[in-house]
Amino acid sequence: MTSPAELFPPTKKPAEALSGVTVRLAGDSGDGMQLLGTQLTNTSALSGNDVATFPDFPAEIRAPRGTRAGVSGFQVQFSAEEIFTPGDGVDTLICMNPAALVTNIGDLRRGGILIVNSDGFGDKDLKLAKLDVNPLEDDTTEGYRVIKVPMTTMTRDSVEPTGLSAKFADRCKNFFAMGLVFWLYGRDVEPTLRFIENKFSAKPDVAEANRLALKAGWNYGETTENFASTYSVPAAELEPGVYKNVMGNQALAWGLITAAELSDKELFLGSYPITPASDILHELAKHKNFGVRTFQAEDEIAAVCSAVGAALGGSMAITTSSGPGIALKGEGIGLGLILELPFIIIDVQRGGPSTGLPTKTEQSDLLMVMHGRNGDSPLPVIAAQSPADCFNVAIEAWRIATKYMTPVFILSDGYIANGSEPWKIPEVDSLEKIEINHPGPRSPDDAPFMPYSRDENLARPWALPGTPGLMHRVGGLEKQDGTGNVSYDPDNHQHMVQTRAKKVELVADSIDDAEVFGKTKGTLVLSWGGTYGACRTAVKMAIEEGIEVGHVHLRWINPFPANLGSVLGQYDKVLIPELNTGQLRLLIKDKFLIDATGLNKIKGKPFHVSEIVDKIKEVSGK
Amino acid sequence: MSTDLPVLSAKDFASDQDVRWCPGCGDYSILAQMKTVLASMGKKQEETVFISGIGCSSRFPYYMNTYGMHSIHGRAPAFATGLKSTRPELDVWVITGDGDALSIGGNHFIHLIRRNVDLNIILFNNSIYGLTKGQYSPTSKVGKITKSTPMGSIDQPLNPLSVAIAAEASFVARSVDSNIKHLRATLQRASEHRGTSFVEVYQNCNIFNDGVWDYAKAKATKDDSTVELQHGKPLIYAGGKKGIRLNGFAPETVDLDGNIAQDDLLFHDEKVESSQLAFLLSRMRFPEFPEPIGVFRAIERPTYDTQINAQVVQAAEKKGKGDLKTLFKSGDTWTV
Numbered sequence: 001m002t003s004p005a006e007l008f009p010p011t012k013k014p015a016e017a018l019s020g021v022t023v024r025l026a027g028d029s030g031d032g033m034q035l036l037g038t039q040l041t042n043t044s045a046l047s048g049n050d051v052a053t054f055p056d057f058p059a060e061i062r063a064p065r066g067t068r069a070g071v072s073g074f075q076v077q078f079s080a081e082e083i084f085t086p087g088d089g090v091d092t093l094i095c096m097n098p099a100a101l102v103t104n105i106g107d108l109r110r111g112g113i114l115i116v117n118s119d120g121f122g123d124k125d126l127k128l129a130k131l132d133v134n135p136l137e138d139d140t141t142e143g144y145r146v147i148k149v150p151m152t153t154m155t156r157d158s159v160e161p162t163g164l165s166a167k168f169a170d171r172c173k174n175f176f177a178m179g180l181v182f183w184l185y186g187r188d189v190e191p192t193l194r195f196i197e198n199k200f201s202a203k204p205d206v207a208e209a210n211r212l213a214l215k216a217g218w219n220y221g222e223t224t225e226n227f228a229s230t231y232s233v234p235a236a237e238l239e240p241g242v243y244k245n246v247m248g249n250q251a252l253a254w255g256l257i258t259a260a261e262l263s264d265k266e267l268f269l270g271s272y273p274i275t276p277a278s279d280i281l282h283e284l285a286k287h288k289n290f291g292v293r294t295f296q297a298e299d300e301i302a303a304v305c306s307a308v309g310a311a312l313g314g315s316m317a318i319t320t321s322s323g324p325g326i327a328l329k330g331e332g333i334g335l336g337l338i339l340e341l342p343f344i345i346i347d348v349q350r351g352g353p354s355t356g357l358p359t360k361t362e363q364s365d366l367l368m369v370m371h372g373r374n375g376d377s378p379l380p381v382i383a384a385q386s387p388a389d390c391f392n393v394a395i396e397a398w399r400i401a402t403k404y405m406t407p408v409f410i411l412s413d414g415y416i417a418n419g420s421e422p423w424k425i426p427e428v429d430s431l432e433k434i435e436i437n438h439p440g441p442r443s444p445d446d447a448p449f450m451p452y453s454r455d456e457n458l459a460r461p462w463a464l465p466g467t468p469g470l471m472h473r474v475g476g477l478e479k480q481d482g483t484g485n486v487s488y489d490p491d492n493h494q495h496m497v498q499t500r501a502k503k504v505e506l507v508a509d510s511i512d513d514a515e516v517f518g519k520t521k522g523t524l525v526l527s528w529g530g531t532y533g534a535c536r537t538a539v540k541m542a543i544e545e546g547i548e549v550g551h552v553h554l555r556w557i558n559p560f561p562a563n564l565g566s567v568l569g570q571y572d573k574v575l576i577p578e579l580n581t582g583q584l585r586l587l588i589k590d591k592f593l594i595d596a597t598g599l600n601k602i603k604g605k606p607f608h609v610s611e612i613v614d615k616i617k618e619v620s621g622k
Numbered sequence: 623m624s625t626d627l628p629v630l631s632a633k634d635f636a637s638d639q640d641v642r643w644c645p646g647c648g649d650y651s652i653l654a655q656m657k658t659v660l661a662s663m664g665k666k667q668e669e670t671v672f673i674s675g676i677g678c679s680s681r682f683p684y685y686m687n688t689y690g691m692h693s694i695h696g697r698a699p700a701f702a703t704g705l706k707s708t709r710p711e712l713d714v715w716v717i718t719g720d721g722d723a724l725s726i727g728g729n730h731f732i733h734l735i736r737r738n739v740d741l742n743i744i745l746f747n748n749s750i751y752g753l754t755k756g757q758y759s760p761t762s763k764v765g766k767i768t769k770s771t772p773m774g775s776i777d778q779p780l781n782p783l784s785v786a787i788a789a790e791a792s793f794v795a796r797s798v799d800s801n802i803k804h805l806r807a808t809l810q811r812a813s814e815h816r817g818t819s820f821v822e823v824y825q826n827c828n829i830f831n832d833g834v835w836d837y838a839k840a841k842a843t844k845d846d847s848t849v850e851l852q853h854g855k856p857l858i859y860a861g862g863k864k865g866i867r868l869n870g871f872a873p874e875t876v877d878l879d880g881n882i883a884q885d886d887l888l889f890h891d892e893k894v895e896s897s898q899l900a901f902l903l904s905r906m907r908f909p910e911f912p913e914p915i916g917v918f919r920a921i922e923r924p925t926y927d928t929q930i931n932a933q934v935v936q937a938a939e940k941k942g943k944g945d946l947k948t949l950f951k952s953g954d955t956w957t958v
């Protein structure tokens with residue numbers, strides 16, 4: 001077999017070094033853009049770039065081919081510097097059809113490269129995209145470097161030796177596009193060749209066709225006169241260590257498995273499929289050899305209730321969903337709360353209300369997880385800030401849940417769940433164990449067991465069925481503190497409601513203080529969840545422009561870090577950017593009586609860094 | 623080999639909580655028979671867990687000196703599935719009412735049964751919402767006058783046994799609160815069965831629906847209005863004077879006046895794989911037919927809890943026991 005270097009000779013054209021590039025791939029859902037994007041990300045990460053990705057796909061599995069509704073996109077930024085977002089302006093946009101072009105060109109920066117599959121712009125394609133005029137022929141693409149490549153024809157020609165039909169040959173188009181993009185940015189093809197080998201091991205002709213298409217795309221770049229030079233993006237200076245590119249849902253699943261191992265528990269997941277949370281279920285279902293049990297319940301109510309049942313039995317219990325499912329779980333979560341059993345509820349948020357925007361991101365479930373249950377029913381809430389952070393969040397949530405004997409909410413969102421970034425693989429032996437104690441058996445001569453007695457954290461004992469002498473009954477009726485017996489006593493009820501609330505407040509003793517990045521006076525940008533990257537980048541840029549601005553990012557939202565009030569007090573202005581109408585802002589106002597300014601985007605899309613920079617300037621009067 | 627383990631009595635299964643059902647409620651008898659059965663079967667308090675929903679009947683776990691959970695309305699099957707899947711060695715019982723199991727919890731009820739989780743469901747059917755003070759329930763007859771149906775209910779009721787059988791139940795039985803011997807035997811059979819055992823108990827609510835099951839309970843009528851099922855035996859009732867025969871696919875009642883041979887009667891077979899016979903029996907309703915009591919169906923089928931745990935063992939055998947270091951380094955990694 002010939003080596004990759006012979007098949008994919010390095011370019012003889014000059015290479016211009018760039019510090020970072022943002023590429024977006026856009027085509028029909030069936031065009032394989034997500035695959036192309038994943039491969040580009042992977043090889044960039046493996047070559048040492050910092051990477052951040054943002055897949056953007058339609059809610060329909062296969063929306064009518066060629067329509068605007070069916071456009072699937074994948075954006076990746078790879079950089080020689082540390083980055084926190086998949087990039088604002090797109091440097092290079094690859095479009096497989098007119099629908100992809102018209103829906104994406106707005107994000108291509110002026111002078112950027114637009115590579116189109118010119119074979120995909122026939123009359124039929126224009127009609128499907130509801131266009132009267134070919135956008136390649138009017139002023140739509142003015143001001144961009146347009147490179148028209150007959151990808152369909154060239155792909156068919158290149159895979160001819162395999163004898164595949166035109167229909168199958170056309171499926172290799174994305175590999176042709178990949179070859180061209182890899183050539184343009186001097187990416188290593190080796191990981192992708194390996195991928196093809198594994199993925200199509202049962203279909204050698206398909207594997208060969210994809211390799212040929214990849215090679216044809218690469219060669220096209222080298223021979224066409226459209227490109228006088230290529231680009232290179234050197235490796236970033238990341239902290240030394242072993243890295244892996246992870247998506248948020250995967251990191252969350254691995255964090256949960258790790259937390260189970262650290263606490264010597266077996267993991268039980270009760271879940272019902274829903275976008276964008278299902279991949280946590282899929283990932284955990286792959287790892288049964290860790291003692292993981294996954295239960296695909298009949299609905300979200302059963303899912304949370306099964307988790308509470310597993311928690312009663314002593315497992316590390318989890319339930320995962322997105323907004324609509326979390327709404328259904330409310331009553332079951334309330335029971336878990338009054339039972340004071342530890343388990344984790346994960347809400348991977350998407351656009352709402354109702355079914356809303358299933359595949360788009362939003363941060364609009366914060367108030368629901370804070371308050372969306374009957375009665376006074378506070379729970380600890382932690383929000384992941386990035387794909388890799390999901391790993392730590394899972395472990396932290398379980399540590400708190402077991403230390404305080406309470407359900408804990410984890411908030412993620414569609415952007416984090418499907419986005420990816422390099423994750424520094426931790427040293428397993430250095431991870432701190434999670435200590436859990438279950439009370440041991442008692443004999444009839446011992447003092448009666450008190451299932452609602454409390455330790456210094458107000459946590460009650462986690463007594464497991466099967467333990468002789470600890471038989472007790474729990475339930476949703478108010479219980480007497482100590483004995484746990486049903487109690488309708490008015491004073492006891494007040495005491496219990498306050499005790500459960502106090503317990504959540506005490507969690508502040510176990511979490512990190514809020515840490516200020518940047519300036520300690522002037523304007524403060526206060527953020528939570530998946531907007532971390534955009535906010536951090538924006539604050540950095542604003543500081544570089546001489547603006548007095550600091551950044552605090554919250555991971556724990558309930559309780560807030562103990563020092564948050566005093567930090568907020570240092571600043572003249574507080575700006576809270578959120579992908580909702582101002583939910584954290586409401587909580588901050590309620591708790592600290594601070595009238596913060598909101599930057600509220602509710603478009604199903606993450607922030608552009610520039611949007612936040614502009615707002616910082618406005619708020620700071622610059 | 624002899625053991626010195628103390629033998630528990632029914633009393634040992636009573637918790638220290640005062641029982642708060644209305645005097646005369648049928649729930650008392652079910653509670654008493656349960657304690658007796660557990661004691662006689664040598665069950666251990668600490669290995670037994672009662673999980674209930676909401677309703678008068680669902681207060682049951684508070685009165686048992688075992689582990690217990692009084693959960694939320696209709697969802698007991700889901701809590702029980704989570705517990706049994708992770709702790710298969712425990713003896714788990716679901717206590718539910720007709721509203722709890724068939725109305726708000728209808729979905730969980732059928733899914734628990736189809737999965738065949740190895741636990742027992744005891745449905746206290748009083749054909750009314752007791753705890754909420756007397757609204758009609760999914761098992762109330764058409765025309766039932768209650769507070770919420772002053773002009774009579776217009777809903778077609780569900781037949782709990784038919785629902786369970788259609789949901790692929792591996793064990794289905796019916797008993798009556800006041801028929802103490804029969805109830806004990808039925809609870810014991812349910813406990814012995816591996817898989818989901820479903821038992822419907824006709825339970826009198828003397829406050830809101832007094833007498834609904836009188837035909838099946840009263841000394842004067844019960845022999846004519848019920849037929850006790852016995853595996854391998856013909857369906858005979860009314861003190862041996864009547865029997866059930868199949869006419870094509872339909873059952874019919876016949877007088878055993880000497881003209882009909884026992885062999886012509888319908889013979890009960892609780893172990894037959896196909897659910898047709900059990901379903902046919904579940905459709906026999908009073909007053910057209912005597913209502914069968916006893917075990918309708920008891921077949922063997924793999925249980926959910928066994929299988930979910932077997933997959934964990936299989937996965938470890940195939941891939942090796944999970945190791946975080948291996949997991950983290952799987953796929954593409956790079957070193958900086």
Ligand SMILES: Cc1ncc(C[n+]2csc(CCOP(=O)(O)OP(=O)(O)O)c2C)c(N)n1
Pocket residue numbers: 676677678679680695718719720721722723746748750751752753754759
């Ligand atoms: C979510 C919810 N909805 C409604 C109720 C009110 N509720 C309590 S018990 C019950 C019906 C109980 O009927 P059944 O299950 O037949 O039990 P019984 O009291 O007859 O034993 C209702 C509607 C509740 N507790 N929770």
Ligand code: SF4
Pocket residue numbers: 642643644646647648649678679748752753826827828829830
């Ligand atoms: S209301 Fe009916 S079911 Fe409830 S306790 Fe009283 S008698 Fe029993």
Ligand SMILES: [Mg+2]
Pocket residue numbers: 677719720721746747748749750751752759
């Ligand atoms: Mg009832």
